[in-house]
Amino acid sequence: MLDYSHSIPLVLASLAVSLMASFTGLALTQGLSRLPETQRKLRVAMASVALGGGIWSMHFVAMLGLQLPILFYYDTLTTLISALVAILMVGVAFLVMHFRTRTSASICIAGTIVGLGIPAMHYIGMSGMQLCTPVYTPIGIVLAVAASVVLGIGSFGIAYGARTHRNIILSTLTFGLAVFAVHFLAMADTNFVPAAGLGESVDAIDNAALAIIVTLISFVICGAFLLSGVTFWPAAGAASPDSAPARPASPVAPGKPSGGAGSVPVEKGPVPYEKDGRTLFVDLAQISAIRAEGHYTILYSGPAKLFCQWSITDAETRLKDSAFIRCHRSYMINPRHVSGFERKKDNGICYFERSPQLGAVPVSRTRLAEVRQALGL
Structure with missing residues (x-):
């Protein structure tokens, strides 16, 4: 040796x-x-x-x-x-x-x-x-x-x-x-x-x-x-170098810290909804979540529930380049409005203080990693 x-x-x-x-x-x-x-x-x-x-x-x-x-x-x-x-x-x-x-x-x-x-x-x-x-x-x-x-x-x-x-x-x-x-x-x-x-x-x-x-x-x-x-x-606190040019960020929801992986700039733009026989518009940044309702969707903006003629599939396609993500077959969410998250074995739940009518939004198992990533978890 x-x-x-x-x-x-x-x-x-x-x-x-x-x-x-x-x-x-x-x-x-x-x-x-x-x-x-x-x-x-x-x-x-x-x-x-x-x-x-x-x-x-x-x-x-x-x-x-x-x-x-x-x-x-x-x-x-x-x-x-x-x-x-x-x-x-x-x-x-x-x-x-x-x-x-x-x-x-x-x-x-x-x-x-x-x-x-x-x-x-x-x-x-x-x-x-x-x-x-x-x-x-x-x-x-x-x-x-x-x-x-x-x-x-x-x-x-x-x-x-x-x-x-x-x-x-x-x-x-x-x-x-x-x-x-x-x-x-x-x-x-x-x-x-x-x-x-x-x-x-x-x-x-x-x-x-x-x-x-x-x-x-x-x-x-x-x-x-x-x-x-x-x-x-x-x-x-900054966007990725290969992301789109920075735009003014929308307000951060109460209880949601700024910065981190969850602070993705939300694209601002009008989203149509129907009320009293008229077509009105709501700023995309003000929408907390979108829920499927048959062939249509419900927009949750603050305490309001707004009827939209888009299907959930149309919404996902139109909002592809925004911060909205599909968390469930029936839901799309804006991560900046999420005030709380709870892990449930193989899935999860998101909470929204600004939209009390929305309640708890489920996160499916296949979407869990993407949602956690967007929330900085």
């Missing part, structure tokens, strides 16, 4: 890379539920590369700090595969979270996928070592995998339990520390023995070349981290 140690500065550098990659990947996924499918796929791909590439970079920054009494190299193909495995596993987890109904089960599935991806990347990367061979014990592998899965589920539980800035920061710390801890937990169980010889000629990366590659990737992650940070904080 070979004696080995770690360079403390590179250990700390690996922790920094892990935290930056975690923040970048998780911050890029915030607000995805409101984006069109094509943009969602692009953002998921970017987040997967940032987080998966960061997991890989953290591993090899730490491995550059590994000090053995002999020289060692890495097989190029195996090293590449380890990076692709990390990116792929993270990508699959993000697809589960952003293209399926978000439930406790889906969070556990996504956390488990990432939790398995971290040790898979680690052990595949370690298997690429040349001139020395890592040796593990079964119990050490089981402990590393179990810890990774538990920490992965916990991190995703925090990140997706509520899509707030606070949760993103907490999950960044949890996930970043999880990747770091799993690596060194696995290393604590690892011993190294000199290899008998390469046997066959292989394409290998020496530590100098690996250092250059990892430095470049870490530099990209740092840049992505800074850019994500710049857009992350203003997002609390």
Whole structure:
């Protein structure tokens, strides 16, 4: 067995890379539920590369700090595969979270996928070592995998339990520390023995070349981290950079704080309704909710109930670019007028203080994630 140690500065550098990659990947996924499918796929791909590439970079920054009494190299193909495995596993987890109904089960599935991806990347990367061979014990592998899965589920539980800035920061710390801890937990169980010889000629990366590659990737992650940070904080009170030009925001309902994911500008415009044989109009911003009434709809504006000749399907089509969202087959709501929300197992209920006649508006299971996102939950 070979004696080995770690360079403390590179250990700390690996922790920094892990935290930056975690923040970048998780911050890029915030607000995805409101984006069109094509943009969602692009953002998921970017987040997967940032987080998966960061997991890989953290591993090899730490491995550059590994000090053995002999020289060692890495097989190029195996090293590449380890990076692709990390990116792929993270990508699959993000697809589960952003293209399926978000439930406790889906969070556990996504956390488990990432939790398995971290040790898979680690052990595949370690298997690429040349001139020395890592040796593990079964119990050490089981402990590393179990810890990774538990920490992965916990991190995703925090990140997706509520899509707030606070949760993103907490999950960044949890996930970043999880990747770091799993690596060194696995290393604590690892011993190294000199290899008998390469046997066959292989394409290998020496530590100098690996250092250059990892430095470049870490530099990209740092840049992505800074850019994500710049857009992350203003997002609390500003529209998304790729959204429509800002318009004056309508008044915020009592009991509903301004800012956060729920403060989406409401498009102002007249909505027709019928009264005493005449067609009148109400400003869209003043409508709390729209309820289906056969082939027509009822508009709830303050204490008033207004009859509209639009069907609920027509209303959804006409208000596609506004802040109104479909929360149930019979209801559309304006999130800015919601004064309270209650979770009921697989569905939910929205309350509206401004429209007492409206009562409790149900939120169906399939619409729950979108409504929670719009409310900043």
